[in-house]
Amino acid sequence: MSSLPDLQSSFTQLIAAPSISSLEAKHDMSNKPVIDLLQQWFTELGFECQTPKVNDSRDKHNLVARLGQGSGGLLLAGHTDTVPFDEGRWNSSPFELIEKDNRWYGLGTCDMKGFFALIVEALKDLPVSEFKKPLTILASADEETTMNGAKAFAKETTVTPDFAIIGEPTSLKPVYMHKGHLAQGIRVTGRSGHSSDPAKGLNAIEVMHKVIGQLLKLKQHLSENYRENAFSVPYPTMNFGHIHGGDAANRICGCCDLHLDIRPLPGMELADLEHMVLNYLAEISAAYPGSINVSTLYPGSESFAGDANSDWTQVVEQLSGQQAQVVNYATEAPYIKQLGCQTLVLGPGSIEQAHQPDEFIDLAYMKPTIELLKKLIYKVCIK
Template sequence: MRNKQPTLAQSFAALLAAPSISAIDASQDQSNKPVLDLLCNWFGDLGFQCQQQAVANTRDKHNFVATLGQGNGGLLLAGHTDTVPFDEGQWQVDPFKLTEKDGKWYGLGSCDMKGFFALILEALKEIPLDKLQRPLHILASADEETTMNGAKAFAANAAIKPEYAIIGEPTSLRPVYMHKGHLAQGIRIVGRSGHSSDPAKGLNAIDIMHLVIGQLLKLRQHLAENYRENAFSVPYPTMNFGHIHGGDAANRICGCCDLHLDIRPLPGIALQDLELMLHQYLKPVVSQYPGAVTISTLYPGNEAFKDSADSAWSQLVASLAGNAPEVVNYATEAPYIRQLGCHTLVLGPGSIEQAHQPDEYMAQDQLKPTVELLRKLIWHACIKD
């Protein structure tokens, strides 16, 4: 006999009460196992076959995969179980407690994006699961907010072959079929410090960084002139110099200078190719000053993503959601889910404007439309003849 399923508010509250912060800093990083244990109990009670898969190169993180039905095809509903850290002094409510106020459900992960799993569970309550013609899969991944190692590991080892996938990131229920990627690089120049009265006795790292920036500006121009996708509001790859620091006094030759930059490539530009371009453009400076220039990756990058706005699936989802397919500039797990060979869209409740913000919330007027939309998507992908 199956256990009684929680109400939507109960499942929502339980997910928020299970901290699952992802952070590069080990002192803030947390396992997502408590969230996965909840999902395993709930979906297992509905008859899903549930697995928890350890993710390499993480701190006790796991993916959760639940499947009902057999064979290939069907639908994958995907999301991540982790949240960003929170600034305690800026929150007016308890981040780990569901707080209802002014037509909103507040809590860390309410829209980005643990709440999505509670809405899937709610949608399944009125679906005749014994009528599935094609399988329904649920993926709850690890470490999306940092390395995306969960989605990468899942894509590399997946034993399922869905025909369609929906990633429930907060898009205000607007289907997203394309987004840019993200590459963050650090460049360090190590010169020789000395007294400013005799520059020839040192090697000024700021002078060398000046040459580096000149080459990077040439790469920026090359990217803008040779790659274009007019669907984006900024239709070319961008490069941003976000941080620079060098030296310690006006009367000392600068011995070290650091630059952090990010590049946001269009679909069709692999991160590996982008890194190669970066090295090629900096090669003249590297050759002129052997051993002085170091190029490194600040944190794992994200590939760009592109599906089709005109496919039958995209058009069906757009019709059901009442919103046309669109593009966004932020990154998601979509390029890795797309590697399964399925038609992939990013579509979920809540606004991206709430993600990573103090007092994150899910507007309650998004709840019922999301549940109804999920039921329709499951019916079309898994039940309809």
């Protein structure tokens, strides 16, 4: 007799197992409890499971579950971690599944632990003994921070699927292209002193003013010289997200920090963007030797470009009843694509609920997602 939980129970158990990823050690959590649950369920379904530890992580693991032999087949991928939650802004516990207004609320319902529960539910009704091509499940670590789980899998695995689906929330619309992400910190170190004699110091805020002026020129250059009309925002964006400097009106500011975010189009390498930033600031750096430091805040994410006209895109469009689209946010797709497989991002729920207080997934997605997963698995692994 099967001990697999029903769909609501599997959602409940996954949400009750905190798996927050954070660059700050005090907020970061191991994802091992989620990995253990998934390993138990997929093992019962007949999968061979491995749970390799991810290097350079705080006790993070991937799950690689495989059913069937040989090369090719289908990879269903997703991440086991969540973002931190806003204390006091949730109307219920983030780690308790709450049903209200035909929605399931909880941290990870939409983005995206719930996807694995839906895979398990789809597999219950499939003749797994009849698989002609292998099905692989990747449950990765640290997507919300470094993407080290997906990067390690792409580097180390011997799995060679023909096709891949990454189950991020896309409202069940296939996504074949998205932008990347680069986050940089710029620190200007000046010389503090009494405000009554500015010449005796170096005001870091004034130097940062010059820095921002150059970055605005770079922002304009990016918007005027790079374009992909498939995107709703068809150019690379730059955002100044954080700035801090100084401590008193009557002191010359000795230090000023700026954090910025750049979203490159497919075909733009992160390393090239980093060089652009340095080149645009070179003249100021020469005028104020040793005062300007540019660093990467956290590992960036490459952009992703699949093929809107590929056989796989056309199959998924037909089975989902939705036309393939592009999005502005980043996923693990560029690393999964390194396996040589045709890759799409497609999953239940809306990205509008991701990273929000009271995250939820609408129950209207449950049956269509399960049916679509069955069709995709049958198409690739059984037919």
